[in-house]
Amino acid sequence: MIVATAGHVDHGKTALIKALTGQHTDRTAEELRRGISIELGYAYLPGDTGQSIDFVDVPGHEKFMRTLLAGVGCVDALMLVIAADDGVMPQTREHLALVGLLEIPRLLIVISKTGLATSDQIVAIERDVLSLIEQQNLPATICLHVDSLLGTGVEAVGAQLQLWASITPKPNSNEPARLVIDRHFKQPGLGSVVTGTLLGGQIGTGDFLQLSDNGALVRVRGIQIHHREAKQASAGQRCALNLSGDLQDAALGRGSQLLAKGSWAPTNRFDARLYLQEHNLRGTVQLHIGSAVVGARLVPLKGLQSSDSYGQWVLEQPLCCFHGDRFIVRDPASRTLLGSGVVVDPFAPQRGRQKPERLALIRAMDQVGPDQALETMLDVQSEGVDTQRFMLSRRLNSVPSISTDTLQIGGWLWTRANLEALIQQAIAAVSHYHQINPQLLGPVRAQLGKQLGLTADSRTLAAILRLALDRNHLRQTGPCLHLLTHTPQLDAQVTDWFDRVRPAFVECSPRPPVIGDMINQLQVDKHVLLDWLDRLSAAGLLVFIARNRYLLPADADRLLNVARGLAAEQHDGHFSTANFRDRSGIGRNHSVAVLEYFDRAGLTRASGNTRILR
Incomplete structure (x- = not known):
C-alpha cells in the first residue's frame, strides 16, 4: 500500500x-x-x-x-x-x-x-x-x-x-509493466538508478523497458525493494531499478515512465471526462498526471445529451498516458486548483471530434470494464474497433471476451451481424450497377463505397470486400468489382479498338506502352486514343494506372504479385519503391505510378517511405 x-x-x-x-x-x-x-x-x-x-x-x-x-x-x-x-x-x-x-x-x-x-x-x-x-x-x-x-x-x-x-487490493500484475519515475541519481559503480511506483505488471532483472520520453530501450540490471536486492518487482510496490542502455538524464527525471516493450505510444492530445470548477477555460493551464507536469489547452466537446462533461486536451509536448489515468488541472499563475479529470481516449483525433458519432464513441469508451466498453464501442462504431489500439489504451495483454458474435480481420473487430449485412448490400449494389451499366465491367472501390456510405479508404469497406472476394461473391479485375457471372456487353467498336491497341501492350509487358509511340503506330489523334483507352478501362479490358499509363489486367496482377513477394520476404511486411523497381524491372517512374494505383485500389498502403499490403 x-x-x-x-x-x-x-x-x-x-x-x-x-x-x-x-x-x-x-x-x-x-x-x-x-x-x-x-x-x-x-x-x-x-x-x-x-x-x-x-x-x-x-x-x-x-x-x-x-x-x-x-x-x-x-x-x-x-x-x-x-x-x-x-x-x-x-x-x-x-x-x-x-x-x-x-x-x-x-x-x-x-x-x-x-x-x-x-x-x-x-x-x-x-x-x-x-x-x-x-x-x-x-x-x-x-x-x-x-x-x-x-x-x-x-x-x-x-x-x-x-x-x-x-x-487494500493489489494492482493487476497481469498487464504490461508501467513504472512512474519520481527520482533519478547516479550510484558509484552502478550507474543510473531510478526509483518509482510500479502501477501495473511486473519487472524482473534482465527485462527490457522503454522510456516514455523518447522510446529508448533500457535494460534492468538490478532491482532493490526497501534497500534489499530482489529478482522481481510486482504491481503496487515501490522499487529502485539499476538501468543500462541508451540513457539520457533528461529522459529519466520525474514525470518519466518505464513501460513494457510495445507500450510506448506518446500522444499530443487526449479526450477526458472532466470535473472542473470552470468549463470554459481559456489559455494554457497545467496538467499534473502521474508525476508529470505538462502545459495544455482545453477544447470542450459539446453535443452530448448528458450531465457528464468531456473535453479534449491539446498538449504542449507529447506524453504517454492511458485510459483511466487521473489528472489534476491547475492554474500556474494564481496557484489554484481548477479541477481534475480522467483520461478516456489517449489517442484522440483532431478532425471530427465534435461529430455526433465521435461523441457517442467517447461515451462508449468511458466504461470501467474493458469487456463492456468493447461491446458498446462495436454497437456505436460502424468502422469497427482497432483491437491493438484498444489493448494499448487500456494496457491489456489480450482482447477481452464478449458475448457479441464478432469477426476479426487484420487486427480490427466488427460485429458479425453488421459486417454480413454490409456484404449483402455490397453484392446488391454491384448487381444494380450491372443492370444500369451492362457495357461496363463494374464499379471501382470508391464508387461502391459511396453507395454503401463508406469512404474509399474505410477499413470496413476493405473488410467486406475481402470477405466477399474470399467467398467468391465478387471478383476484382483491375480496379473493377463485379459478379462472377457478369461479362460486359461489348459493342463491335470496343472490341475492334482493343484488338488494335493490344499488340502495343503485349510488346512492352509489363511496362505501360508509351502513348506517343501508340499515336504514331495507329495514326490517330491523342485525344481520340486516350478517350478509347478510358473506355476500354471502363469495360475492364485495360487498367487505368495514371494519366497516359494503362496496363493489361494480367500485367497489373503480375506486378501485384511482385509486391506480394517483396512483402512476404520482409519480417514486417514493408517494401520500398526501389525494391519494387528492381524486382519488377519497369523503371522508377512506372513503379511510382503503379504503386500509387495500388494505394488507390486499396491493395497497398503507404507507410512512411515504404508500403505494406492492406
Whole structure:
C-alpha cells in the first residue's frame, strides 16, 4: 500500500513518519538546514501480513505544490497531518481538496503535537476538519491524535495503516509493466538508478523497458525493494531499478515512465471526462498526471445529451498516458486548483471530434470494464474497433471476451451481424450497377463505397470486400468489382479498338506502352486514343494506372504479385519503391505510378517511405 503524508509546513509529517518507521525522509542539505521538506521523501513500514506500507512524504509549503502533486498522483491513502497548536491552515484545505479531485479512497486525519494544546483545542480542530470533509463529500475518515516526540498515539496510527494494508487490493500484475519515475541519481559503480511506483505488471532483472520520453530501450540490471536486492518487482510496490542502455538524464527525471516493450505510444492530445470548477477555460493551464507536469489547452466537446462533461486536451509536448489515468488541472499563475479529470481516449483525433458519432464513441469508451466498453464501442462504431489500439489504451495483454458474435480481420473487430449485412448490400449494389451499366465491367472501390456510405479508404469497406472476394461473391479485375457471372456487353467498336491497341501492350509487358509511340503506330489523334483507352478501362479490358499509363489486367496482377513477394520476404511486411523497381524491372517512374494505383485500389498502403499490403 502506498500512503502519501501531507499537511501544512512544520505540522509534523516527517517526525510522524520517523516515529512510525525509524527513517528520516528529509535527505538534502537544504532540507536538513531549514527543517522543512522540499523534495519528496520515502520510507517504508513492514506489514504484519506481508503487505508493506510505503510512505511518500510530500512538501507542505505552497511553493512546493508542484512537488506535492507529483507525490500524490498514484497512492492508496492520504495521511493528513494537522498540528494541534496551529489548526486548519490554507494548505490543509488544499490537501483535502486533492483527496476529492484524485478520488483517493482512504483518508486518515492525524492531529499532531497534542502535547502543545489543550483537549478543548484538539476537539475544536477535529470538529473543524470533519466539517470540511463533510462539506466536500470526502470518504469516511478516521481521526487520530499523536505526539511524535513523546510517542503517544503512534502505535494507533500504525495499527490503522496496517489494517488498511491488509484489505487494500493489489494492482493487476497481469498487464504490461508501467513504472512512474519520481527520482533519478547516479550510484558509484552502478550507474543510473531510478526509483518509482510500479502501477501495473511486473519487472524482473534482465527485462527490457522503454522510456516514455523518447522510446529508448533500457535494460534492468538490478532491482532493490526497501534497500534489499530482489529478482522481481510486482504491481503496487515501490522499487529502485539499476538501468543500462541508451540513457539520457533528461529522459529519466520525474514525470518519466518505464513501460513494457510495445507500450510506448506518446500522444499530443487526449479526450477526458472532466470535473472542473470552470468549463470554459481559456489559455494554457497545467496538467499534473502521474508525476508529470505538462502545459495544455482545453477544447470542450459539446453535443452530448448528458450531465457528464468531456473535453479534449491539446498538449504542449507529447506524453504517454492511458485510459483511466487521473489528472489534476491547475492554474500556474494564481496557484489554484481548477479541477481534475480522467483520461478516456489517449489517442484522440483532431478532425471530427465534435461529430455526433465521435461523441457517442467517447461515451462508449468511458466504461470501467474493458469487456463492456468493447461491446458498446462495436454497437456505436460502424468502422469497427482497432483491437491493438484498444489493448494499448487500456494496457491489456489480450482482447477481452464478449458475448457479441464478432469477426476479426487484420487486427480490427466488427460485429458479425453488421459486417454480413454490409456484404449483402455490397453484392446488391454491384448487381444494380450491372443492370444500369451492362457495357461496363463494374464499379471501382470508391464508387461502391459511396453507395454503401463508406469512404474509399474505410477499413470496413476493405473488410467486406475481402470477405466477399474470399467467398467468391465478387471478383476484382483491375480496379473493377463485379459478379462472377457478369461479362460486359461489348459493342463491335470496343472490341475492334482493343484488338488494335493490344499488340502495343503485349510488346512492352509489363511496362505501360508509351502513348506517343501508340499515336504514331495507329495514326490517330491523342485525344481520340486516350478517350478509347478510358473506355476500354471502363469495360475492364485495360487498367487505368495514371494519366497516359494503362496496363493489361494480367500485367497489373503480375506486378501485384511482385509486391506480394517483396512483402512476404520482409519480417514486417514493408517494401520500398526501389525494391519494387528492381524486382519488377519497369523503371522508377512506372513503379511510382503503379504503386500509387495500388494505394488507390486499396491493395497497398503507404507507410512512411515504404508500403505494406492492406
